[in-house]
Amino acid sequence: MLTDKQQERIFLSAPHMSGNEMKYISEAFETNWIAPLGPNVDAFEKEIANYVGVSEAVAVSSGTAAIHLALSLLDVEMGDKVFCSTFTFVASANPILYQGAVPVFIDSEPETWNMSPQALEKALKDASADGKLPKAVIVVNLYGQSAKMDEIVSLCNQYDVPIIEDAAESLGSTYKGKASGTFGKFGVFSFNGNKIITTSSGGMLVSNDVEAIKKARFLATQAKDPAPHYQHSTMGFNYRMSNILAGIGRAQLEVLEQRVQARRQLFNRYNQELSSIPGIHFMPELKHTKSNRWLTALTISEEVTGISVRSILNALSEENIEARPVWKPLHMQPLFKGANYYSHSENMSVSESLFNSGLCLPSGSIMKKEDQMRVIKCLEESLKLKV
Numbered sequence: 001m002l003t004d005k006q007q008e009r010i011f012l013s014a015p016h017m018s019g020n021e022m023k024y025i026s027e028a029f030e031t032n033w034i035a036p037l038g039p040n041v042d043a044f045e046k047e048i049a050n051y052v053g054v055s056e057a058v059a060v061s062s063g064t065a066a067i068h069l070a071l072s073l074l075d076v077e078m079g080d081k082v083f084c085s086t087f088t089f090v091a092s093a094n095p096i097l098y099q100g101a102v103p104v105f106i107d108s109e110p111e112t113w114n115m116s117p118q119a120l121e122k123a124l125k126d127a128s129a130d131g132k133l134p135k136a137v138i139v140v141n142l143y144g145q146s147a148k149m150d151e152i153v154s155l156c157n158q159y160d161v162p163i164i165e166d167a168a169e170s171l172g173s174t175y176k177g178k179a180s181g182t183f184g185k186f187g188v189f190s191f192n193g194n195k196i197i198t199t200s201s202g203g204m205l206v207s208n209d210v211e212a213i214k215k216a217r218f219l220a221t222q223a224k225d226p227a228p229h230y231q232h233s234t235m236g237f238n239y240r241m242s243n244i245l246a247g248i249g250r251a252q253l254e255v256l257e258q259r260v261q262a263r264r265q266l267f268n269r270y271n272q273e274l275s276s277i278p279g280i281h282f283m284p285e286l287k288h289t290k291s292n293r294w295l296t297a298l299t300i301s302e303e304v305t306g307i308s309v310r311s312i313l314n315a316l317s318e319e320n321i322e323a324r325p326v327w328k329p330l331h332m333q334p335l336f337k338g339a340n341y342y343s344h345s346e347n348m349s350v351s352e353s354l355f356n357s358g359l360c361l362p363s364g365s366i367m368k369k370e371d372q373m374r375v376i377k378c379l380e381e382s383l384k385l386k387v
Contacts, residue, residue, distance in 0.1 A: 007320055008320070008371075009320050009321075009322065010320065010321045010322060010362050010367065010371050010374065010375060011322050011362060011364060012194065012295070012322045012323065012324055012360065012362050012363065012364070013194040013195075013294070013295060013362070013363055013364045014194075014364040014366050014367075015193050015194075015198050015200075015366075016259065016364060016365045016366040017251075017252075018251050018252060018254060018255040019251075020251040020254060021247065021248045021251040021252070023247075023251065024040055024246075024247030024248065024250050024251055025244055025247045025248065027039075027040070027247065028040055028243045028244050028247050029244075033243040034242070034243065034244060035242070035243060036240040036241060036242045036243070037221075037240060037243060038243030038246070039243070040243045040244070040246035040247040040249075040250060041059050041240070041241055041242075041243050041246040043246070043250060044059055044241075044246040044247075044249045044250050044253070045057040045058060045059050045204070047250060047253055048189070048204050048206065048253065049206060051179070051253065051256070052171075052179035052180075052181055052182050052187070052206060053178070053179055053182060054182055054187070054206045054207060054208050055207070055208045055209075055210050055213075056206070056207060056208075056209075056210050056213035056214075057204050057205065057206040057207075057213065058204070058205050058206075058213050058216045058217045058220060059202065059203075059204055059240070059241035059246055059249070060202065060203050060204065060205060060220055060239045060240060060241055061201065061202060061203065061238075061239050061240065061241060062091075062190065062192070062201060062202060062203045062239075063091060063166070063168040063188050063189060063190030063191075063192070063203035063204075064091040064094060064095060064203070065203055065220070065237065065239040066186075066188040066189070066190075066203040066204060066205035067091070067092065067095045067138065067164060067166065067188050068095035068098055068099075068237070068239075069205055069216045069219060069220060069237070069239065070136070070164045070185075070186040070188065070205060070216075071095050071096065071098075071099050071101070071135075071136060071164070072099070072219060073186070073212050073215060073216060073219075074135055074136050074162055074164075074185070075135070076096070076099045076101050076135045076136060077099060077100065077101065077135075078099070078100035078101070079100065079101070079102065080099070080101040080102065080134070080135040081101065081102050081103075081104055081127065081132060081133070081134040081135065082096045082099075082101050082102070082103055082104070082134050082135055082136050082137075082138060083103075083104050083105075083106055083120065083123055083124075083134045083136070083137040083138065083161075084096065084103050084104070084105055084106065084137075084138040084140075084330070085105070085106055085108070085114060085115045085138065085139060085140040085142075085147075085166070086105035086106060086107060086108070086329040086330045086331045086341060086351050087107075087108045087113060087114070087140070087142060087326075087327055087329050087330075087350075087351040087354065087355075088140040088142060088166070088327055088330065089168075089327055090330065090333065090335065091168070092138055092140050092166050092168075092330075093105075093138070093330050093336070096138075101135070102339075103330070103336060103339050104123060104127075104134065104339065104340045104341075104342070105329070105330050105331040105336070105339055105340070105341045105342070106119050106120050106123055106137075106341075106342050107119045107341070107342060107343045107344040107349055107350055107351050108142075108344065108350040108351045108354065109148070109344050109350055110284075110344075110350055111148070111284055111286055112142075112145050112146070112147055112148060112284065112286050113142050113143075113145065113283055113284075113297075113350070113354060114139070114140060114141060114142050114145065114146070114147035114148070115139050115140070115147050115148075115152060116342075116344040116350065117148055117151035117152055117155060118344055118345065119342040119343060119344050119345075120137070120152060120155055120342070121155055122342050123340075123342040124155060124156075124158075124159050124161070127159075128159060133159055133160075133161055134161055135161075135162075136161065136162050136163070136164050136185075137152070137156055137161055137162070137163050137164070138163075138164045138166055139152055139163055139164070139165050139166065139184065140166040140168075140169075141165070141166065141167050141169060141170035141173065141180050141181075142169065142297075142327075143169055143283060143291075143293075143294050143295045143297050143360070144169055144170045144172075144173050144196070144263075144291040144292040144293050144294035144295070145170070145173070145283060145284075145285060145286065145289065145291040146170060146173055146174070146175040146180050146286065146289050146291070148286065149165075149175050149183045150176075152183075153183055153184075162184065162185040162186075163183065163184030163185055163186075164184055164185065164186045164187075164188065165180070165181050165182070165183050165184035165186070165187045165188065166188050167180045167181030167187050167188060167189055168188055168189060168190035168192075168195070168203070169190070169195070169196075169294045169295075170291070170292060170294065171189050171195070171196055171197065171256065171292065172196055172256050172257070172259070172260040172292040173260075173289070173290055173291050173292045174289060174290045175286075175288070175289050176288045176289070177288075181206060182206070182208075185207065185209065185212075186205060186206070186207050186209075186212070187205070187206040187207065188203065188204070188205060188206075189203060189204040189206070190202075190203050191203060191204070191245075191249055191252070195294070196256065196259050196260065196263065196292055196294050196365070197249070197252035197253060197255070197256050197259060198248070198249075198252060199241065199245040199246065199248045199249040199252065200245055200248060201245070202241045202245050202246075202249065203241075218234075218236070219234070219236050219237055219239075220236070220237055220238075220239035220240050221236065221239075221240050222236040222237070222238055223235060223236025223237075224236070258365075259292075259365045260292045260293075262365035263292060263293045263294060263296075263363055263365050264291075264292070264293045266293070266296060266363055266365075266367065266372060267282070267293040267296045267363070269369075269372060269376075270282070270296050270298075270361060270372070270376065273376045273380075274298070274376060274379060274380075277305075277380075277383060278304050278305070279300060279301035279302075279303070279304030279305040280298055280299070280300055280301075280305070281298060281299050281301075282296070282297070282298045283296075283297040283298065293363065294363065295360040295361070295363045296360065296361045296363045297326055297358060297359070297360045297361075298358065298359065298361070299354060299357040299358045299359075300312060300357055300358075300359065301357060302357070305383055307382060307383060309325060309356075309357060309358065309359050311382070312359060312379065312382055313325065313359060315378060315379075315381075315382040316375070316378055316379075316382075319374070319378050321362060321374070321375055321378060322362060323359055323360060323361055323362065323375075324359065324360045325355070325358065325359055325360075326354055326355060326358035326359060326360060327355070328355055329351040329352060329355055331351075332352070332355070361375060361379075362375055
C-alpha cells in the first residue's frame, strides 16, 4: 500500500518556472499588449536568435506551426516528397500532410537513435534515380540528442535538398560546439508545457535567411497585404505567439542553462545507479555533442532481465510515477500506412528495435533527489523480482 508520500505524483517532465515570469507578464498587462504581437514577442525572437547564433527568428503558436511554415517557405506542394525521421512524435510529419505532400520515413542509427545517414543515402539515391528528389528532409534531434549532422548535411548538400532541423526537444544542446537547430535551412524549437523551457504552448522558427523569416512572419499573421483595408493575396495562417506567452518564454530562457545542467544531473544519477544492471542501456551521447537530456531514455532487454517494458511501466504507474514508452515509429502508425520506409540496413530496423525495448523516465528539472531515488528504487525492485 502506498504511503502518503508515495502517493504524490511524479511527472515525466513538469513545467519549472523561474519566478521571474510575472515581471514580463505584468509589463504586458500594464502596457495592454495582450494581442499576439508586442514587445515581449519581438524581444523573445531576438533573444532566441542570439542564443542559438542565427540571424532571425519568428515566434509562433507551436513547433508544429514552425515546421508547417518551413515547408510552405520551401514551396512543398501536393504530391511532393518530404523525407522525415521515423523515430519521432507525429507532429514532425503531420505538416507534410497539411501540404498534401508524401512522407518518406528514414530509420534511426544506434549511436544517436536519430536519422541514419546510411538509410538517408539509400533513399536519396533511389529518389535521384527516379528523378524526384524530396523537397526537404526533416531531421529530428530526439530527446535532446543531435543527429549526425555532418553526414546528413553532406548528403543533403550533395543532392541540393534543404534541411529542416526539428530541434523541438533539443534547445540547449550542441553539436561540435554549434547550437542544435542551426544546421539546416530552418530550425524549429518547441515551448510546449513539457519542454526544457516552456511558454505553456508555442514554438520558434529560426534561420540565417532573413528574407525567409520575414516571409514566415507575414504568413503566420494571416498573410495580410500592406493596405489600408484587409487585403489578402496569399493564403496565410493564424500562427503568431501572444505577447503574454512570449514574456513567460523570456523568463524561461534566462534559466535555460540551469535547466540543462539539472536534467543532465538527473541523467547522470540514473546512469550511475542503473547502468550496471545487465540488460539496461541508456541513450548514447555522440562524441563532440552535448545533449540537454530533455528526457532520460533507456532500453531494457527482456531477454536479459526477464521483464518487459510494459511490466516496468505498470510497476511505475502503480507507484504513481509517470513514465512513457519511447516514440512509436511513424512508419508503423496507422495514419501513415503504406508510406515508404528506409531501414538502417537490410536486416536491421533500429527504430523498431528501440520501440520494442525503450522507455523514458521522469526527467523534469523540478524533480527532487528523493523523488528520483523513488523511481530508481521502483525500477530496481521490479528487476530484482525477475532475476
